[in-house]
Amino acid sequence: MNASGDFILQTQKLTKGFLGFIAVDSVDLNVERHTIHALIGPNGAGKTTVFNLLTKFLTPSSGTILLDGEDITAARPTQIARRGVIRSFQISAVFPHLTVRENVRVALQRQLGTSFHFWRAESSLNVLNERAEELLDLVGLLRFANDEVADMSYGRKRALEIATTLAMEPKLMLLDEPTQGMGREDVDRITELIRRVAKGRTILMVEHNLGVVSTLCDRVTVLQRGAILTEGAYAEVSSDPRVKEAYMGKSAA
Incomplete structure (x- = not known):
């Protein structure tokens, strides 16, 4: 992993509202170069909305998006792609x-x-x-x-x-639910594939399968109701009682 502060992608107070509903709430995301970074959270947490903001399928209500330290908040989707931010979707x-x-x-x-x-x-x-x-x-x-x-x-x-x-x-690959709808054999195959292609690249992924996240990802950001709940290595965030409550819908024992 590179030295702290070598970030390929950063967001500052990234926010998106829809008719009074705040889908993404002041998200500060820091993705370090040449790592695999996961964005996780329960359904409706705002994960895909963040992806849509990063690739400019949606326009932020406020906040800033930086790529290699350069402000790309106002860039169009084609400009984002030309800069090397390439996205895959939930549906093949x-x-x-x-x-x-x-x-x-x-x-x-x-x-x-x-x-x-x-x-x-x-x-x-x-x-x-x-x-x-x-x-x-x-x-x-x-x-x-x-x-x-x-x-x-x-x-x-x-x-x-x-x-x-x-x-x-791509200099930055955005993978949106790469293992969604797969059986165990395909999940294992795609997990190994992501590990292989990540060498020398940076990957930001939304992933619901926490087994995949635990084996692949260097850093994990947990969203809840559009805001960052916690962030860190998988072992750290998975043991956080707030994360357990967010996923289970009740306080951890």
Whole structure:
């Protein structure tokens, strides 16, 4: 872990209100470079709203967002992505009727400056095959490169989504519930995949599976009713009676 204070992402008093309801309440978030940082909390705690604010799908009511120390609060979603903040979603966002390789090549097109040149021959994208296959190998999908995505299991679709996220060369990956809806085998596979791709990268993840959080994450921020309840290493926050009460709905014994 890097020296204290080397933060890739920070928020200062980040707040979002909807018609009088405060969904995110003065959140000060500090994500250290080259770590895996989890944002957890009970349903309705404001986790996904924070992600939407960070990627500018929502505009903050007040507060500041800093990336590498630079204020990006007023930036548009496309500008945020160009700065290297790339997000995956709770629902797998891949093209079901393309092959696995083709999905990754679509994400890689940005490097050729042909993102919107859909009239070009498919063969013009063959130069991307080597990098696409490197990414598929990284996420354990190389042997499925020619398979149509619609025929794949849910867990493998999520692995493919991580590959397409990596194709965008992220400096900060935002993973929104990466193991949601998975059985134990897929959860274990995706957990190991996240650990593998995290090397040399920074990951901020919303995750409901505390087993995943405990094995992966360097630091955990707990939200309750839109505000930070506590923060620290998993062992520290999981033993906090306030966290137990927030999750269980009653005071810890």
